[in-house]
Every structure is written in structure tokens, then in C-alpha cells.
Amino acid sequence: MVILVIDGQGGRLGRQLVESSRAKFPDAEILAIGTNSVATATMLKAGADEGATGENPVVVGCRRADFIVGPLGIVIADSLMGEVTPKMALAVSQSNAVRVLIPMNMCDNLVAGVTAQSANELIADAVAKIENACGR
Numbered sequence: 001m002v003i004l005v006i007d008g009q010g011g012r013l014g015r016q017l018v019e020s021s022r023a024k025f026p027d028a029e030i031l032a033i034g035t036n037s038v039a040t041a042t043m044l045k046a047g048a049d050e051g052a053t054g055e056n057p058v059v060v061g062c063r064r065a066d067f068i069v070g071p072l073g074i075v076i077a078d079s080l081m082g083e084v085t086p087k088m089a090l091a092v093s094q095s096n097a098v099r100v101l102i103p104m105n106m107c108d109n110l111v112a113g114v115t116a117q118s119a120n121e122l123i124a125d126a127v128a129k130i131e132n133a134c135g136r
Contacts, residue, residue, distance in 0.1 A: 001028045001134065004065035004097065005048065006058060006074045008083040011039030013102060016119060017069050018046040020127045031065070033057045035083035058088040062095035067130050072101045072111065098133050100126045 003021050007014025011034055021030055032048035034040030035058075044051040052061070062068060073079030075093050077086035092099065102122050103111040117125075 002065050003028050003067045004031045004061045005043060006033050006070035007039045008035030008080040011042030013071055014039055014043040015046040016123045018043050018048045020123050022047045024127050031061050033061050055085050055088055059091040062091040065097040068092055068095055068097045069100045069126055071104045100129050102126055
């Protein structure tokens with residue numbers, strides 16, 4: 001199983017996703033792709049197997065992944081303060097992978113029906129969704 005974690009800015013959400021995914025799926029290959037080098041480094045320190053930064057790694061990673069996990073903004077061009085390019089959003093959207101998107105109500109993207117939950121609760125739910133999709 002290949003889990004692709006995409007994050008930007010400081011990579012804090014990505015770090016938590018990598019740590020939680022590693023704990024739940026120790027044999028999974030976890031790829032960390034940051035929209036900037038700080039986010040990538042943060043996710044690598046959290047235990048990702050491989051990491052890369054930028055637009056083309058997102059495009060290539062989306063082809064390899066069984067699961068793509070990250071904030072909702074990874075499917076919205078120009079989100080995450082402009083760090084997600086249109087090509088990145090398109091690659092995530094068109095991937096055959098299962099997308100598990102964390103509904104972060106920020107950066108001018110508000111999700112109706114989403115109640116305020118802590119990042120820890122959102123991460124736990126994201127990992128549970130991957131587990132359910134795997135049939136575990």
C-alpha cells in the first residue's frame with residue numbers, strides 16, 4: 001500500500017498524518033510531498049519513507065499512490081496561500097487513488113456542514129477512512 005501525504009506551509013498537518021499512518025500501517029510505503037521544502041522536511045522527520053517538494057513530485061506521486069491524504073485545499077488551485085498550483089490540484093483530482101481530504105476551514109475555503117473539530121480528531125478520522133477502504 002502506498003500512502004501519499006501532501007501538505008504545505010509548515011507541514012504540521014502532514015507530520016501528524018505521517019505519524020498516525022505509520023502507527024496504523026507500519027508496512028505501508030509513505031511518501032511525503034510538500035508544496036515547500038519546510039513541509040517536506042517536517043514530514044520526513046515524522047517518518048515518511050521518501051519525500052520531495054513541488055509540483056512535478058505531486059504529479060508523479062499521484063500516479064503511484066493508493067491513497068492521497070492531505071488538507072482539502074490540495075484539490076483547489078491556488079489554495080494553501082497559493083502553494084497549490086492548478087497542475088497539482090488537477091493531478092490529485094484525476095488520480096485513481098482514494099483521496100482522504102481533511103476539511104480545514106481556512107484560506108478562504110469553508111466547508112458547509114463541517115463542525116469545528118481538533119486536528120487530532122480529523123487525523124484519527126482520516127486514518128480510519130484509509131483503514132475502512134483497505135478492508136481492515
